Structure formats: C-alpha cells, structure tokens
Amino acid sequence: MTIRFSAAYGGKSPAIVRALCPSAPLGAVNDNGCRPILGGSARRAIAAYSEQMHLPMQAANDQRMLTEALRHFARHGLSAAAHARENAEAAKAASDEEACRWWISICRQLDRRMADALARKIARHG
Template sequence: MRMLCCWAPLDAVNDNGLREHRTSPLLPSAANQNGHDERMLTEALRHFAVYGLSAARHARANAEAARLSGDDKACEWWIAVCRQLDRRMAEAFERRMARPG
C-alpha cells in the first residue's frame, strides 16, 4: 500500500497526558480532579457539539464575559469547559487573568 504523505509523522498523540495537570488557582482541587470529572467532560462534549472546532474559543469568551460581570463561579465553570477542549488556551487565559492591572 502506498502512503499518501510519506513525510507526515504518524505518531501524533494527545499532549494532555504527557505532563502533570496543574490545578487551576481558580478551582478548588476537589472540583478539578485532574480534568477527569465526568460531568465536566459531558458538558464540554455538548458544547463541542454545538460550536464545533470553535467551542474552546466560545467557552473562553463566556469565561471572559462572566468575569467582567463579576460572576466568579460561572467564570470558573467556563474555564474548566475550555480546559477540557483546549488546555493551552485555558492556561493562557488564566495567566492573563492572574496578571495585575
């Protein structure tokens, strides 16, 4: 069988499991559970079903809106949804929120 793209790496993996998951400073450690909360995963998948590949971006936007309105609980929820879909985006958002100013 002939390969269509011989230079493409065939060993791609999900990088979320390659390092220890850091607990968010915004979430209690019991709520985070290393990202394996079944309810959170279900809700993240539902969010993905609605928004497709832009689901993480929508979750981050919802977290920003909740933060601006002063709803910390909703902000934490949307960051957790974003983390399920795109860990790096969620961590970048948390770093930006942690910066003073």
C-alpha cells in the same frame, strides 16, 4: 463470503506509494508530552488563581463537567474551546466569578493550554 488476501508485490503497492505524502508524518503524536509543559511561574499563577477562586486544578474526573464540555463541543465543533474562553471572559467582565470558573473549566476540558493561558491572564489582571 470468502475473504482472500493477496500481499502486495515488493511490500508496497504502487497505488499506495503514489498516495503517500513523504513530508507528512504517519505516526500520531501526543503534543502534551509526559511532563507538564508549564514553567514554575505559570504553574504558580494557575495554582494561585485556582486557590483564589476555589477552583480544582483537575476537573477531568467530574462527570457533569465532561458531559457539559461534550455538549458544548457538539454545539460549536472545533471552535468550542474558543467559545468557552469568550464566555469566561464575558463572565469575568460581568463580575460573575462562578460562571467564569465554570467556563474556564469547560475550556480546560477542551483545550488545557488555552484555559491555562486564560487563567494566567485573569490572575495577572485580577
């Protein structure tokens, strides 16, 4: 099969110009940035909670955790992090610290900011 290429006249084809939305940026952006977003007090609160609960600060390299987070995401879709947060809160309410740590770690795999906010909330309220 022959593939032929024909460049658009003037650099842009009229069909594409009509389809583009000028107010929407076309480049992808990493909203996490290169530097940590958390301030010193938030970072200390998360570290204190992690140390108290014997929770590693970074569980991203744990293959089992990643696998379970992906399974959880497959079950719940885009609301998976919120479901993990709710499960962590329920486990904390039931005084099940191990399950709470597990669900915070799952939540951290899916949405770091949400998990960090939950860790701060738990650290504040005990």
